[in-house]
Amino acid sequence: MKFIVAFLLCLVVHSCLSEKVRYDGYKLYKFTPRTAEAVQALVELEQGDFSEYNFWSSVGPVGIPVQIMVPPYKISEVHHLAERVGIDAEVMMENVQDYIDAEERPATYDTGFGWERYHTLSEINEWLVNLRDTYPEVVTLIEVNATYEGRTILGVKVQYPTSNVSQSVFVESTIHAREWITSATTTYILNELLTSTNTTISELARKHVWYFFPVFNPDGFQFSHTTDRMWRKTRVPHSVLCIGADPNRNWDYHWGVAGTSNSPCTEIYRGPEPFSEPSCRVMSEYIDGIADQLLAYISFHSFSQLLLIPFGYTHEHIGNYDKIYQIGLKSAEALAQRFGTQYRVGTVYETIYPAAGSSPDWVKGKYGTPIVYTYELRDLGVHGFLLPPEQIIPTSEETLDSFITIFKEYEAYETNNVV
Numbered sequence: 561m562k563f564i565v566a567f568l569l570c571l572v573v574h575s576c577l578s579e580k581v582r583y584d585g586y587k588l589y590k591f592t593p594r595t596a597e598a599v600q601a602l603v604e605l606e607q608g609d610f611s612e613y614n615f616w617s618s619v620g621p622v623g624i625p626v627q628i629m630v631p632p633y634k635i636s637e638v639h640h641l642a643e644r645v646g647i648d649a650e651v652m653m654e655n656v657q658d659y660i661d662a663e664e665r666p667a668t669y670d671t672g673f674g675w676e677r678y679h680t681l682s683e684i685n686e687w688l689v690n691l692r693d694t695y696p697e698v699v700t701l702i703e704v705n706a707t708y709e710g711r712t713i714l715g716v717k718v719q720y721p722t723s724n725v726s727q728s729v730f731v732e733s734t735i736h737a738r739e740w741i742t743s744a745t746t747t748y749i750l751n752e753l754l755t756s757t758n759t760t761i762s763e764l765a766r767k768h769v770w771y772f773f774p775v776f777n778p779d780g781f782q783f784s785h786t787t788d789r790m791w792r793k794t795r796v797p798h799s800v801l802c803i804g805a806d807p808n809r810n811w812d813y814h815w816g817v818a819g820t821s822n823s824p825c826t827e828i829y830r831g832p833e834p835f836s837e838p839s840c841r842v843m844s845e846y847i848d849g850i851a852d853q854l855l856a857y858i859s860f861h862s863f864s865q866l867l868l869i870p871f872g873y874t875h876e877h878i879g880n881y882d883k884i885y886q887i888g889l890k891s892a893e894a895l896a897q898r899f900g901t902q903y904r905v906g907t908v909y910e911t912i913y914p915a916a917g918s919s920p921d922w923v924k925g926k927y928g929t930p931i932v933y934t935y936e937l938r939d940l941g942v943h944g945f946l947l948p949p950e951q952i953i954p955t956s957e958e959t960l961d962s963f964i965t966i967f968k969e970y971e972a973y974e975t976n977n978v979v
């Protein structure tokens with residue numbers, strides 16, 4: 561028992577910084593609530609202080625599954641609860657640590673920057689600097705200061721000197737630290753825009769100015785590599801015991817109205833006030849400076865295989881919903897063509913769960929940017945956040961097909977004036 565208490569304290573306060581958190585015996589469950597009482601029970605678990613249940617997705621309405629990682633000493637308790645209130649429980653992972661171990665590949669696996677393993681923050685940043693050095697006429701390095709731990713958020717601007725463009729596209733990923741597949745995919749897309757010999761891609765690259773920020777939450781991402789693979793939030797200490805706020809619930813647009821928590825110990829803690837998280841605040845200031853040029857804002861998350869439309873704070877639809885929904889369907893169709901991967905399309909609020917204070921809500925709400933989407937990449941919960949490295953390239957390839965289609969279809973709509 562003493563060991564368990566010490567281990568929990570270690571998890572909560574991260575006094576065990578020198579060692580990686582292990583998830584031996586932790587199981588990933590898919591819980592599907594069958595009754596309103598079951599939904600309420602799940603909400604209470606999610607919102608509870610010092611909850612030892614780690615939510616991999618948020619609670620939705622009756623019938624919508626929630627993925628929750630359960631520690632070994634809570635397994636019988638959770639089964640009793642499921643039976644009592646009416647929750648279907650399915651084990652997705654018998655032992656989460658096995659999946660973490662399977663994900664790791666030695667740094668010598670590929671020595672350059674490739675897409676056969678996941679990269680650390682310093683490897684990604686070094687690669688961005690190298691892009692600037694390799695394509696000095698096209699790539700500008702952007703350094704946005706600074707995060708809570710004093711890190712620079714690194715991005716690149718891609719603009720071909722021959723192109724006569726005014727509209728720009730902004731891409732962000734890994735605002736949630738543990739969603740490693742997202743920065744792997746966006747660096748792949750960025751690389752293709754710079755190097756592809758496919759004319760559809762190279763022509764698209766020249767049509768817009770591109771902003772790529774592969775790691776939006778570098779403090780959290782670094783921590784997910786060094787210490788806790790399942791870390792999601794920032795690293796700002798908001799309470800004595802619990803660190804971090806959810807950086808995708810912290811943006812100043814209808815902040816806190818739905819799908820967030822005011823408890824610092826939860827995964828969806830919105831922070832004490834809008835833009836309390838320095839990484840969100842500095843990026844919002846940067847985006848504000850380029851917002852009048854923005855054609856599109858695309859954010860990348862994992863997992864669930866969804867292409868989502870704002871808003872997350874309300875069920876009300878955005879002004880150009882019909883157009884963006886139809887383009888989304890075409891984009892999801894294009895994604896499925898390569899490997900048959902199925903995506904659903906819809907608003908955040910209606911398709912998954914209410915979630916206020918996200919960066920896409922803020923961009924759409926504040927600036928009315930025409931194209932705003934959020935990808936939830938692979939998979940459907942078999943691996944969840946721990947997508948095996950051999951899936952990085954297929955995921956990136958199909959996502960690129962879909963990404964290109966967004967712009968192609970938008971242009972077609974504009975040209976034909978179809979709404």
Ligand SMILES: [Zn+2]
Binds near residue numbers: 736739861862
């Ligand atoms: Zn996310």
